[in-house]
Amino acid sequence: MKSKDIVIVGILLGIGAIVRYVSLIAPGPITSNLVIAFYSLAIILVAPKVSEALGIGIVAGIICALISHSLFPPANLISEPVGALVAVLSLKLIDQFTGAKKAIKVKADGGSMKKDNPLGFVITAIGLLGMLAFCGIMFLSEVKPLIKGTLLATQTNQIIFGAIAVLVLLVGLYLIPRTLEKYRAAVVSLLATLASGTTFIVVAAIIIFAMPGILFKTAPAMDVFILSSMPIVIGCAIINMVLAQILYFPAKQAMR
Incomplete structure (x- = not known):
């Protein structure tokens, strides 16, 4: 990477570390990772190389492991490199699919990019509404009485609902490549968070059940642990998706 790129990465990771520190006021064995x-x-x-993205993930993993009150901070040393790899690979796939780089090369004002399918906007809107509903179910106590006695009353169905909403969103974005290029920061952050969070849970689960007594005096049931952790991962993915997209445009302008 160029020295300018290293500075940009350093500044953003530094801000992430500060946000991570402030977020520790929220209690719990697994917390949202805004880094x-x-x-x-x-x-x-x-737009780093895969090896450079891996390095960014390793540094992020060290930051998350050092600034943490999660049940097993060393898991971040694995989960964040995985998240960074998913981020850079997702970025490359988006660029390849949308034809954005080719459009820039020919200076055709996006002429080489695929056109948006109107149906994609409808599907994307449904996915976004589903994700907002999931966040309401997870984090707003006022919503709990409304879903009592429905299919969404169980935690398993809530996770399935959240996962379906994410998949619907991705399908919708697939049909609108021009819009996908514009909002790629949100998509990349969403996928990176899901990959990182799932990896963290898997690593923690292995430690809990392969080495009982290390993290908990009495290990919880596997399904209970996963069911209690996945809503946090999906919720954090949605928050990171919005945060990354909000910061993307001013950050891009600042680089010019």
């Missing part, structure tokens, strides 16, 4: 939004944004802005 992912910042290293995803760094990867989008500097």
